[in-house]
Amino acid sequence: MQRELLAAFLKSRRGMLSPEQFGLNPGSRRRTPGLRREEVAQLSGVSLTWYTWLEQGRDIRVSRQVLEALAQTLKLTPAERRHLFTLAETALPAEQPQPQSGTISPTLRKLVESLDPNPAHVTNDYWDLLAANRAYATLVGGLHHLPPEERNSIWLLFTRPQMQSLLVDWQREVRDILGQFRIAVGKHPEDPRPQELIDTLTKTSSQFRTLWSEHPVQAFRPTMKRFSHPTAGQLNLNYTKLDVAENPGQHLVVFMPATDTDEQALTRLVTDSPEPPLL
Numbered sequence: 001m002q003r004e005l006l007a008a009f010l011k012s013r014r015g016m017l018s019p020e021q022f023g024l025n026p027g028s029r030r031r032t033p034g035l036r037r038e039e040v041a042q043l044s045g046v047s048l049t050w051y052t053w054l055e056q057g058r059d060i061r062v063s064r065q066v067l068e069a070l071a072q073t074l075k076l077t078p079a080e081r082r083h084l085f086t087l088a089e090t091a092l093p094a095e096q097p098q099p100q101s102g103t104i105s106p107t108l109r110k111l112v113e114s115l116d117p118n119p120a121h122v123t124n125d126y127w128d129l130l131a132a133n134r135a136y137a138t139l140v141g142g143l144h145h146l147p148p149e150e151r152n153s154i155w156l157l158f159t160r161p162q163m164q165s166l167l168v169d170w171q172r173e174v175r176d177i178l179g180q181f182r183i184a185v186g187k188h189p190e191d192p193r194p195q196e197l198i199d200t201l202t203k204t205s206s207q208f209r210t211l212w213s214e215h216p217v218q219a220f221r222p223t224m225k226r227f228s229h230p231t232a233g234q235l236n237l238n239y240t241k242l243d244v245a246e247n248p249g250q251h252l253v254v255f256m257p258a259t260d261t262d263e264q265a266l267t268r269l270v271t272d273s274p275e276p277p278l279l
Helices: 002-015 037-044 048-055 064-073 078-087 106-114 134-140 153-159 162-166 170-187 192-204 206-212 260-271
Strands: 120-124 129-132 223-229 233-243 250-257
Touching: 002 048, 002 078, 037 048, 037 064, 064 078, 106 120, 106 129, 106 250, 120 134, 134 162, 134 250, 134 260, 153 170, 153 192, 162 223, 170 192, 170 206, 192 206, 233 260, 250 260
Parallel strands: none
Antiparallel strands: 120 129, 120 250, 223 233, 233 250
C-alpha cells in the first residue's frame, strides 16, 4: 500500500510541472501534461529504469539522497517533502532547529483570554511567557509590569520570593521545569536565548546554580499542582500542556480546577482581580 501511495504521489507531482520550468522544449508530441519520466530521472540524477520502477510501486530500496533529489526536482513544499519520506518509509534527515518564535496568532490570544477563570498561558520551549489570561496573571502575582526578559516561568520561580510560598511543592516543580528546559537547550544549541537565561540565573540565584549543576532531565507529565494563594486560599489545579500546531515550539498551558471548591475559588479570584492579562 505504501509503495502504491508513493507511486501515485510522484505521478501527481510530476504532472503539475511544465518542461518550460526547467528550460526544456515542450515539443508537440506530449500525450499528457507535466514532465516525462525520463525528464524527472535525468533532472534527479537517477536511472530511468529505477525511477520507472518507483512509479510502478515496486518494492525497491530508496536512499535519502535520492529522495532529496526527487523532492528538489518536483519542487515539493516542506510538508510534501515530509510526506514523500513517510511514504518511502525513510527517516527524514535531521533538520536545523529554528529559533523560538514569540509571535502569537490572534486566534490563540483569544483562546487564552476565553479560558478565564481557568489560568492559562502560552509559553515556548524556554518557558518565556508569550501570553497569559487574567486568571494566570492573578494567580502568580502579576506579569504586566515585568520587562519582557523577566516574563519567564523559570525566572519567576527563582527570583520572585512569593513563588516558593505559592507553590506547595516548589522543590518538585523547579526540578520538573528545569528538566524540561535542559532538554530544550539541547534541541536548540544555536539559539542564544536559553544561554542568556542560564547565565543570568546563574549570577542571580544560588538555588538555580545548585539545581542546574545536577543536570536534571524530565519529560513533561500532566499532574496536579497545589497552590497556597494569599487571597484564594488552597487551590488544587490539574495541569496540562498542548502543542501549538501552527507554531512548533509554542505550547498552551492550562490549569483546570480539581474540585467544585477550586472552581469557585478561581471564579472569585478572577472576578475580584484588577490584574490585566498579558495579551
